[in-house]
Amino acid sequence: MPAAEATDVPAGAQPGVLQDCEALADFAFENTVITSAETVPSGELTNRGEPIGEHCKVTGHMNERVSPVDQQTYRIGFEMRLPKDWNGRYLYQANGGLDGTVVPALGTVGGGESGLQVGMAVISSDAGHSSAQNPTFGVDPQARLDYGYQAVGALTPTAKSLVEAGYGRGPDYSYMTGGSNGGRHTMVGASRYADEYDGFLAVAPGFNLPQAAVAQVWGAQQWATVADGTDLKTALTQDERQVVADAILSRCDRLDGLEDGMVQASERCKKVFRFERDVPTCDAERDGTCLTAEQKDVVAKVFSGAETSTGESIYSSFPYDPGLTQAGWGNWKFDAPLTRDSSAYGYIFGTPPDAPALETLPDYALNLDIDQAAQSIYQSDGTYTESAMEFMTPPELDRMDSLQAEGGKLMVIHGAADGVFSVNDTASWYERLDKANQNKAEDFARYFEVPGMGHVRGGVATDQYDALASLVGWVEQGSAPQQLTAWVNPANTELPADWSTERSRPLCVYPATARYQSGDPESASSFRCTGDKPQKADR
Template sequence: MRHHLMAGVALCGLATTPALAQECAALEDAALANGSVVTALPVKAGALTIAGREGPVTVETAPALCRVTAELASEPGSMIGMEIWLPAPEAWNGRFLVVGNGGFAGSISTGAMTGPLAAGYAVASTDTGHLGGADASFGLEEPAFLDFAYRAVHETAAAGKEILAGYYAAEPEQSYFSGCSTGGRQALTAASRYPEDFDGIIAGAAAVNGARLHAQQVFTGLVGMEDGTSILTDEDYAALGQNALDACDLNDGVADGVIENPMACSIDLAALDLSDEKRATAEALYTGPMAADGTPLFHGYAPGSEGTWFALRGATPLIVASDFFRIFVHGDDGWSYEGFDPEAEIAAAETIAGDTGAESADLSEFFAAGGKLIMYHGWADPGISPYNSVAYYEDMRAGSTGAEEAARLFMVPGMGHCGGGPGPTSFDMLPALDGWVSGGEAPQAIPAAHLTDGTPDRTRILCPWPEVATYSGEGDDTDAANFACAAP
């Protein structure tokens, strides 16, 4: 039994309602189809404090809940940890949500559970079948690798519905999944492999096309590096970013330090005072790695993201990328990224690509089951090229029956990897998804804001791809009311 599952959250004390405590305790040791409940503890309404990587986070208005941990197994030798938070019956909105993970996972995503809990959702998360996500060494064992790749989310969804039914004596009206980065990959993998698990799915900055994506990330970490240091300095990154803004910031009618539509942006590096080597490095980061015959192997980064490029350019390549090849592809602790050949490594990864990268963009079965999909991605993402989501979405729309009516992509100007940046990065896709699934109305725009010290100082709308938010030319250009979605 892994007692780590309850770590990281300070319980607020026993629930004040004896009936709630009794009903919650009745779940303990309940048998599940592929596992069992380990603990079931009542928590009273009020502040719920969660220890996070950057310090404790407190939800001031958490409802009374039953906090359940369980151990699941997809096969002998598998050990998937999961946790589900069940609001008191009177506070439950009738919905069930599973939240995704980041990086190599290895822990319960408690931070992502708090907001939906406060909104009345029964919400669950999984550690994806291993503990700790510092590296991919868990992937040397097949049960853990396959659980991380796709099985853990499915098992969590199934067990969560069993636990939920035992507590509420009712099935959820709707079941949803939401995740970003690795969670975005989990989202699209669930839609592809288990099309009936969820009624609606949110996939942010999805780490799909894994072999090519991670090859580009290693390439990014190596190109233009000398002794572990980038030949592009902080001043160079700033100059490249200003060059892009000078060329394209006004394309949406507003000079706000954000490029609304990088795909309509044309930049000229010749105007910059850069050495040939520095210019070639910048061009390589914009274009991505190339095959020997000159064809692109994967996307580069978008204009407007230059200020974040340093994030993948440390002394060594991003470990999520290099370990993809070291562990998942080669299964060799001694493998080194030295002399990395993106084309050869992508070819070597073909045997495992389908397990880790949601390679198929055919989601016809998910849409046939009534599923709705919202994708989103930040244009200034330094970790996963935003063009990856655009390409996947276009392929999915072209190759999936029902996609035109049941899928939407929202690109977020100026947003980094799953958040942050100078753009309108504060938004909530879950109400839009729930309204779509429950009410049948596809979202026409998503309200969003830029925050300074937690206070909105600029509002915008996020538009369904390929439309972009465009200023009307009249009124306050920091007010979303003066913008409309229009064709680029």
């Protein structure tokens, strides 16, 4: 796909020129320290093989303090990159995982366009702690809150003031984007900071992250019952995952009008695919061509969604998608629960934190009291005054009143084969949002599912897309996205050999899905989004 040009400025945003990079070393803002301001020449950085233009890289930190709980020094580290040729826009880049690292502020989204490359001023932060403090920062109450939402609130006025100092005026439009935990940050931003931003783009958003973390640990305990020792990957091997994927494709591939190794008709697939019936059961020993009855029981439980011992739901169910063959799916299901998810719960989401010794995390996960953990993420006390479900999740999740009142727009993109955050959860949220807004949620929020895509990217999928430009067009020109065009990453080694490296598909506004019409089966132009609500005028 061609790289966007910095000169492509839609009506509404006015370009500007950076005045003096080095002078920004003297930028002054409350509780903020600038540590450097240096010019980065054009071409030193690239995106999609194209040079990123000359810009100013400003680094600093704010709100430094010593915790009264663990005596650690905390501060919100950041970098901001301000292009010499500015397009009048500012972008907050929300980062993933447990944060803790100031990722380069390039504003790259979905393997497509880079905000910095097209002329946006971009900020990135560590959300209030260092990587060396992961996950133990969770014992500090303020570090929890910064990670959840307060770092964004503190950094936003700082970033806008830096823009004003660099260009002589503030941004005409402000945007926020991120994937995974960054997608959660973005949806929290749409709820808490809609007065500061005009548009939000969330990818694979873990907006119920505390629930998902507990569910992941619960899943590990299920896998352990059919695994070989402590190696959870043996619970469902690569060959066995392929057996499941083949069964899904056998039933569902052709439902969208084309047999192409993809399942576009996801809702129809849920009706025709039956895991127990369609996946072969072993008559004897496991040999990679079938699943034992015990394995099938565990797989069915995991896909149905985590529950307490009394049957209360902890987190969402997952759809059966052939993308479960990808390496990333296995990593999230079998490796992450023993380390990332168990540490996130043990230090950050549980109240009070269990703070298990880091070398004991796998044992901690496999022996965790799930009923107690499912309650703990909703608890607070005199020290931890907000529960994890309060400081991590968007407070206006099912209405987005502030976003509507401010005239903001939200785009959400999620892969159907995400192994940690379920598209079923995201679809359920969007349906509740639509119902709460008299079936008019698409006036301000649009959701797109990506068949086969794993967590944020990857998998047997067309997982590359330019969404930031569509968001800008919606916010500034009122051109609501009716669909996005997605294409394969030729460097993706998990793509089948018979797929064209030029394959593209439309991503449809939920609940519509892509159906083949006629023409080149490798081209998005040969498909049409169907099954959607009646089209409305652009807003």
